[in-house]
Amino acid sequence: MAKIYSSASPKNGNLKPKDETVSFLLNYSKALSVINYNKLKFEALLN
Amino acid sequence: MKKELIQDAELVSNYIKGDESALSILIGRHKQKIYSFIYSKVYDRDITEDVFQDTFIKVIRTLKLGKYNEEGKFLPWVMRIAHNLVIDHFRKNSRMPKFDNAGEFSIFSVLSDSSLNAEKSMIKDQVECDVRRVIEELPEDQKKVLMMRIYQDMSFKEISERTGVSINTALGRMRYALINMRKVIEQNNIVLTN
Numbered sequence: 001m002a003k004i005y006s007s008a009s010p011k012n013g014n015l016k017p018k019d020e021t022v023s024f025l026l027n028y029s030k031a032l033s034v035i036n037y038n039k040l041k042f043e044a045l046l047n
Numbered sequence: 048m049k050k051e052l053i054q055d056a057e058l059v060s061n062y063i064k065g066d067e068s069a070l071s072i073l074i075g076r077h078k079q080k081i082y083s084f085i086y087s088k089v090y091d092r093d094i095t096e097d098v099f100q101d102t103f104i105k106v107i108r109t110l111k112l113g114k115y116n117e118e119g120k121f122l123p124w125v126m127r128i129a130h131n132l133v134i135d136h137f138r139k140n141s142r143m144p145k146f147d148n149a150g151e152f153s154i155f156s157v158l159s160d161s162s163l164n165a166e167k168s169m170i171k172d173q174v175e176c177d178v179r180r181v182i183e184e185l186p187e188d189q190k191k192v193l194m195m196r197i198y199q200d201m202s203f204k205e206i207s208e209r210t211g212v213s214i215n216t217a218l219g220r221m222r223y224a225l226i227n228m229r230k231v232i233e234q235n236n237i238v239l240t241n
Binding site for chain 2: 015016017018021022024025026028029030032033034041043
């Protein structure tokens with residue numbers, strides 16, 4: 001029998017980020033606004 | 048169903064124009080691939096979660112600042128960011144090694160004997176002695192710069208003032224000193240490790 005040298009990869013059914021992480025990112029995106037002023041860009045987090 | 052048909056590039060451009068829902072579709076579409084990619088490197092759920100979050104924070108900031116250069120490759124770009132952040136994570140960790148707290152607490156995980164044992168200290172003396180002998184082989188000007196830089200911890204500016212040559216010359220001499228030392232070490236098969 002052929003020997004398998006590679007180790008089995010961990011079988012994790014749900015390799016997905018948590019819902020909180022995704023919702024944090026969406027909220028972060030909504031809150032982040034970029035203000036343009038005279039070729040300068042300012043970031044503002046408006047929560 | 049219709050949403051799936053919209054290309055990434057179009058979603059990105061909609062998002063840049065202010066359509067927040069486009070980001071949600073993009074994240075939904077690629078989250079599993081990106082998350083699995085990060086997990087395959089770090090093997091830790093919490094760290095994966097952190098890196099994933101940082102990746103998209105970077106993506107969001109870049110897109111909002113208008114720095115994204117669309118070449119029709121959204122996913123590879125995000126993967127590259129994730130890859131770089133994974134590297135950052137490992138770099139940070141090697142600078143700040145943490146002790147494993149999972150099992151019972153072991154005092155030896157935080158205490159270590161930093162002093163050298165007899166054998167190591169002999170090897171260290173030997174190595175230092177060899178290095179000194181190699182330095183002695185160098186031409187005088189290179190030796191001077193190297194001694195000032197390494198043993199007297201002087202900056203190149205100070206060295207250039209002291210020796211009366213330009214900084215570039217001092218840098219060049221240092222460079223040649225190191226090259227020559229490597230040559231001597233190689234030619235004589237000197238082992239300088241402990």
